[in-house]
Amino acid sequence: xxxxRIIDRIVxxxxxxxxxxxxxxSHSALxxxxxxxxxxxxxxxxxxxxxxxxxxxxxxxxxxxxLLLEKFADVIREENLEKLRALNTVFVPNRSFSVxxxxxxxxxxxxxxxxxNRFMLKTExxxxxxxxxxxxxxxxxxxxxxxxxxxxxxxxxxxxxxxxERAIERAFFYASSPEExxxxxxxxxxxxxxxxxxxxxxxIEEYVIGAKFNxxxxxxxxxxELDLLGFDRRIQTDLDGVLDLPAQEQLxxxxxxxxIEIGHFGVTMxxxxxxxxxxxxxxxxxxxxxxYPPGIIGLFALQGAVTKNLEFYVFDVSPRVPGCPCVEPTSxxxxxxxxxxxxxxxxxxxxxxxxxxxxxxxxxxx
Numbered sequence: 001x002x003x004x005r006i007i008d009r010i011v012x013x014x015x016x017x018x019x020x021x022x023x024x025x026s027h028s029a030l031x032x033x034x035x036x037x038x039x040x041x042x043x044x045x046x047x048x049x050x051x052x053x054x055x056x057x058x059x060x061x062x063x064x065x066x067l068l069l070e071k072f073a074d075v076i077r078e079e080n081l082e083k084l085r086a087l088n089t090v091f092v093p094n095r096s097f098s099v100x101x102x103x104x105x106x107x108x109x110x111x112x113x114x115x116x117n118r119f120m121l122k123t124e125x126x127x128x129x130x131x132x133x134x135x136x137x138x139x140x141x142x143x144x145x146x147x148x149x150x151x152x153x154x155x156x157x158x159x160x161x162x163x164x165e166r167a168i169e170r171a172f173f174y175a176s177s178p179e180e181x182x183x184x185x186x187x188x189x190x191x192x193x194x195x196x197x198x199x200x201x202x203x204i205e206e207y208v209i210g211a212k213f214n215x216x217x218x219x220x221x222x223x224x225e226l227d228l229l230g231f232d233r234r235i236q237t238d239l240d241g242v243l244d245l246p247a248q249e250q251l252x253x254x255x256x257x258x259x260i261e262i263g264h265f266g267v268t269m270x271x272x273x274x275x276x277x278x279x280x281x282x283x284x285x286x287x288x289x290x291x292y293p294p295g296i297i298g299l300f301a302l303q304g305a306v307t308k309n310l311e312f313y314v315f316d317v318s319p320r321v322p323g324c325p326c327v328e329p330t331s332x333x334x335x336x337x338x339x340x341x342x343x344x345x346x347x348x349x350x351x352x353x354x355x356x357x358x359x360x361x362x363x364x365x366x
Contacts, residue, residue, distance in 0.1 A: 035345020210305035230331020266330025
């Protein structure tokens, strides 16, 4: 298991005049690299063959060093870790890093300093102890009711179950009774969208009627301040395509929609409601300090909805860099604080730069 002593030793061997910011070539790598460049850092991208052109051709200007591997998981081979350490790399975890490299590898074998808390990445999963639901409950943040069995369903619920062929994607469906749950589940099993085994582990969650907001935050261990980078909403296929149709056509087609995230757009929130969003973020930060010391370092997101009673319910947590590059150009909230627009990637780079200047790099990595 990687511990603070090991990472502190590695950081101590780094040349702090030539720190580079690294990222896996997927999900939010362009945002991380652009932000690093804004603050004067060189960058490192780990690419998988067959998926590298975005980083090695179309946006080659953002990346100074490319580590091209047969598959992402090869990054934990010692020769590749040595290359990253030789470049004085501070690695920024994204969702693809968690999925393709794996939590066990990240916690036990990835001997490169991670900007953030590597031991919190697994809390995104719903089948592990002390996960995001546990943390949200501990923090006293309003969340939807979770049903342990489809037999208990007595209101509209959203069922979150991994796809059969692509476990990284979740095949959501909706039901408002045990009978509707079983009918829709059987339809999706018959069509090969989900498996019966995955359905057994599905999360059955009350569907909160409200306006959806993903609140993107940054907590700094250097000054114990919480920044609100901004809000976004998701564009999902093929849900958005179906919703573009008139209601009659939707009913006639009877398509089993899938909520596969394909994009984002930026939104703002009524100013009088910002305080409760900040309070949710602060509560989450404080709980993480106790449950996963030193806490949720850097970027994280609380995905939720604001109801007609103006309550902010949170139903998903991203304990790492969000995948929404629209936050910087569409959000005014960082501009209000810093005088300039600051996106997720730049905020990470600002923190690393300050940590280097203050001789505290070990405080922002695990």
